[in-house]
Structure formats: structure tokens, C-alpha cells
Amino acid sequence: MSGHRRDDRRVRLGAGAATAVLIGLAGCSMQPISGAPLVSGGLQPMSSQDMVRAKAMQAQLAPFATQPTTWNNRITLHPDRDAFPTLMKLLDGAKKSIYLETFELHADTSARQLADKLIEKHKAGLEVRVIIDRIGEKGNNANLYKRLIDHGIPTVVYGPFPYWRAGEKGFNITHRKLYLVDGDRGMTGGMNLGDDYFVRDHDMLWLVEGEAAHAMHREFATDWRLGKGTAAINLPPAPIGTYGSEPIGMAVTSPREPGREQEIFKVLLRAIDSAKTRIDIAYPFFWDDTLID
Template sequence: MAITWTIIMWSLLLVILVNEIAAIYTVFREKRDIAATWAWLLVLTLIPGFGFILYAFFGRKLPHKQLERIKSQTQLKLRQALEEQKQQFINMPKPKDQTVQIYRRTIMLFQSIDASFLTRHNNVSIFTEGNALFKKLFDDIAAAKKSVHVEFYTIYNDEIGNELRTLLEQKAAEGVEVRVLYDSWGSMGVWPSFYDHLREVGGYAAPFLMSRSNFFDFRINYRDHRKIVVIDGEIGYIGGFNIGDQYLGRVPKFGPWRDTHLRIIGGGVYGLQRRFIGDWNASMKKDEDKIFHYHPYFRPIKVHGNVALQTVASGPEAPLEKIKMGYLRLINAAQDHIWIQTPYLIPDDSILDALRVAAHSGIDVRIMIPSMPDHAFVYRATQYYARDLANHGVTIYYYQQGFLHAKTMMIDGRMASVGSANLDFRSFKLNFEVNAFIYSQDTVDELEKIFVNDIRNSRVITPEMFANQPRWLRIKQTISRLLSPIL
């Protein structure tokens, strides 16, 4: 009996040793930030065997060739015109108006890190409800004359997804150039055959960068989380809505869906068109499927709006976390208030410290998050950081009227960001995202009025209320927080 137990003990020690060696090799063979490195080492060490299955889904990076494909496509930048615009800002006399100075520095940041044009005189409409958004979007697609480019993380095979597909098939049959780019994981359950008829009538559809289905591509990280539509190179859509019945409030689990999306007419569409072409070309293996003639998509747009904006894209192919840097810039520029809506609040240390500093400096920092989870671990981590920030003077709201999915940030009534990027590690480091950064007091004022209206459907969660949460709930929040760099 003693010999048997000795064999079992030595066998267990051998398994633990082999698991630890494999964990160290797996984690350190790929370059990643320190927080994610230690988080994965913790998972692989504490969950022998099964931890490697989790790593296969959540931890593997994109192959170098795929990253190079997406990186090479970012060269579609109209460099000469951008350099001329950058020089204008560099040579501009220092403005006396502090607002103009803040605009100028933020604009120059995005010109430098993302080659992003500042476009003026845009018309911008804000949508917060799915029925109104999809009616306008479908009307614009139905009126398209030359091209319809669609890129979404999620396009479901449900009622609204089929309505969109049918409309795109009709436009392709009319001779309109129709291209659809979707994420194979986000569009779970939608096989390539879903778009067979679209292809038969002359349209195009493909998964972003990845394999043709999740059966072959089960990597949960490095997804195309962007939501872009460009119609005739003149009308653009960007924001938080995907294509699915749940985004119309038709799924009882979530109830009414509260999101924020923009419709843009003007030069701001160029940034969305450039991003779509880059993503499309990176996803095509054959040259004949790529877009090489750009000029038809960048025609002059006659519009007399008053909204200045830049579109900024970020992803794991770039060394800088560009949208996160934009968030930091806005937070650090605030003088009066910072109002944020995000479904997932899992900030890294830089964002967390910036929010703490702002709150302790007397700035009115308010963050609105959902009152219900859609991902258990993610929501517990969100609660952990909400509790931390509440203890530092940030006002935390739980939105009660359905699920809050909006990704917005408003600063001092002067600047705002609306797009696909959440305030979390995944959007900063792991996913491909795109946001519009807006410099228009009228538009920002409209976004802030929406925020104030949402407060009526929310409740404040105070530090005392967080402190009185059940101990087991706080333990789950703390455990989830340890995994935050990889959630």
C-alpha cells in the first residue's frame, strides 16, 4: 500500500512539473504585456490540463502572416494630403481659446498615431434605439446607386439578419457593388452558405481574416468588433449596434436594448471607407477579390453640416493602443465633467488611474453600466472596478431599462467618442475596433442630454451599497478581476 501511494504521489508531482513547464513555455513564447502573462500563468498552473483548453480559445495570438496582412493595408492613407493637414496644425499660431487648444492637441494625436484626417462640416444623426436605426439604414441601402459596404462583428441568421441579407441580394441583382465582412465568432451559427445567393447575384461576403467557420477557428480573441456601413462612399454608420433581433429588444433575456450609433454624411465617411477597404483586402487571399481602385469610393461630398470629427481604428496589429490613447487624452483634458457609458468596465491601470485622478481633482466623473450580465465573469469584473471607482468618488449608475450596450464618452460638453470600443482590456488590446471622436458642442450636448435621460432609468450604487454586497459576490468579483487582462 505504501509503495502504491508513493507511485501516486510521484506521478502527481510529475504531472504538475510537466504542466508547469508547458505553462511557462506556452505563456512566454509569445510577447504580451506583463499583466496578461501572469494572468495566463495563473490559469495554466491552477487548472492543469483544462487551462490549456481555455488558452486555445482565449490566449492564442493571430499568426504573424495575418497580422502582417492587416498591417500592410493600413497604408491606404492618402499620405500627402494628411501631411499637409498636419503641417497646418503644427504651424497654427497658439490659440488663446483653451477649447481650441484642447481640440488641436487631440486632433494632432490622432493624426500622428492613426493617420486620421480631421473632417469638418459633417451632418451627424444619433440613434439610441434599434427600430429607428435599422429603418434608416435599410432606407439608405435601398437607395444605394453604386456601392454598399457592410462590416459587423455580429450578423445573425434571424429575422433582422435575413431582412438585411434579402435587401443586399436585391441591390446586388440591380448591379450595385455589395460587399459584406463579418466576424465568424461574433456571427455564431451563420455558415458561409448563408450568403450563397448573395454571391450568385453578384455580391461578395467573407469572414474577417479568419477561417471560414468557428469549427476551424475557435480563437475567441482578436475578433473584428467593428461596426461599419458605407453607402455610395457618401453615407456612413458607426457605433455599438450589431445586426440581430436582440438589438431590437426581441430577446426576453435582455429586454429593451439601449445602444448608441451614428449616421454620418460628409468627409467623416472617408475614414470609414478607408477602414473597410483595408479590412476587406486583408481578408482576401486572391488579388482578384481585393479592391485596388480606390478613387470611386472617395468622391467629393457636398454637405453643409457643422460637426468636426475623426475616425480612429485600433487593433492588435499596431504597437499603440490608439483608441485607449484617445480615451486617456479626453479624460486628462477634462476640466469639468467626464460622463461614460460602457457595458464592460475593465480598465487597465492607465485608464483606472486617470479616472481616479480626475475624480480626486474635483471633476464630475460618472460611469453608467448595465444592471444585468451578458457574460458572468466579465460582469463580475465590471462590478469590481465599479466598486473601486465608487470608493474614489466616481458616481456609478446601474442602467435598469434593459441592457446598456452603448460605448460613449463625453467631456465638458466639448468632445465625445462614440464607437465599438468598450472600456476594457479586450477593446484596448485584443479586438479590432473603430470610434468616431467628435468636436462639436451641439452634438456633444445632444449626447449629454441622452445621458441625463438615461439617469432617469438608472440607480446610483454608492460605496456603502457596494460594501454591503454579500461576501461571496465580492469574492467572485475579486477572482474575476484577477483574470481581467484576459477576459
């Protein structure tokens, strides 16, 4: 890939009554763990003032995002060592389906434990689908991926797909972290699947429940099609009932989908431009000149 651009397929979620977009959800942070508190939202009804501010912010972002903002959600942050047991609990509680998309499955204890759970659920009759990036499944990681295939789990090795944009050639890979269950729950964030991410490094996953999680399932189905998956994706119907009061807007960058080539970047810039009192940003790397300017 020398001399060419590499564009990741990433997902960002926007949440919060008054602010803008939760950023840094699909990067790979490699910082040592130094305890972080559990943060949750959407547990109590929003005040009328917060609702007005949230709707105003989402109205600013809506023209730049393909997926509409959803308002019936609960979102919880699980940093560092709290993420893996929460993820395993999510998968263990699956009743209908598990969709998993990630850059790589590390050939170590944590990933093997997760693979065992996927195999167990597949044998129990659940619809299990896995997308892993072509680069991420190389080397020792290939053995764990092959194990999923050997047990009959439908899988896709994604890309890299060449594309042209503004006269420049690039390669489209997947850098998403989507761990989705039953159509109404899912986790996303910065963590790949492996001991380093769950034990040593400072990183995080968000647990999303409600309408936004269903939108994440739809994005997985699109990627399954783009990655040339052949097994059926039987998306569950939209969730019913009340999950919470957290508004979530989702932005997706997808170089091979017209109009979505720079969706995340446009949403971020609009969120920053729309800020009235404060801007909070958490990034493992901060080197985009346009964003800094």
C-alpha cells in the same frame, strides 16, 4: 482560443465642439430598451469659441490617431428601435456601393430583411461587399451568409488571424460595425444585425455623412485587403460640397497594422488627460484598470 488574447478590430469616432471622443461605439450593449432621445450635431455652424476649443482638443488627439480629423461632417445618433429603419433607409438610398462589415448576421427577420436589400442592390449593379467575422458566421448564421454568396455578392470571412505582441500570442477578429454607402455616408455603433439588437436591447448607431464617412470607407478597404478579399474595391472619390460643421476624429485599433495596435486606447487616455471641465463616458462594460486609474 483558450489561453490566448482575443483582440477586436474596432472603430471609434470622436465628435463634439468642446469635448473629446464619442466612446462605446463598437461594443455590444445588452441592456433593455428604455427610450432615448434623438441627438444630432453639425446642423448649424459652430461658434468661433466652440471652433477654437474643438481645434485645441483635436490637436491633442492627432498624434495618437492615424486618420486626420475632418471638419465637413454631419452626425446623428439613432438609438434603439430608431436604428434599424434608418439603416434600411440608408441602404435603400444607395446608388453606387454598399460596404458592410460586422461581427455577425443573425439568422432572423431583421437580418434576412437586410440581406434581401443587399441582394437587391447587387442585382441592380451596385458594388456590394461584405465582411463577417469567422466566429460570428458559425451555426445558424452561416445559412444567411451562404445566401449572400449564392447570389454572387463578394464576401470575406475575417480571421481569426494569429499575431504576436510583446511576446504574447493573440487572435485578431473583427468586431466592427460598418454600414457604408456611396463613399459619403455610413453608420457605425454597437449594433450587430439581428432582432435582439434592433428591437429588444438598448444600443445605438451613428449616421455619419461627409468626409469622416469617406474615411470609414478607406478603413473598410484596408480590412478587405487584410481579410484577403479578392474582388475589387472601387472607392468613390472624396465627397464634395458642404455636409455640416461637426469635427470628427476616428481612431482604429488594428493589431496587425504596425502603430495601430492600441490606437483607440491611446486616444481615449489622451482625451481624458486633456479634459478641462468634464468627462462623459458611456460603456456597457467598465473594467479597464488603466482607464479607471
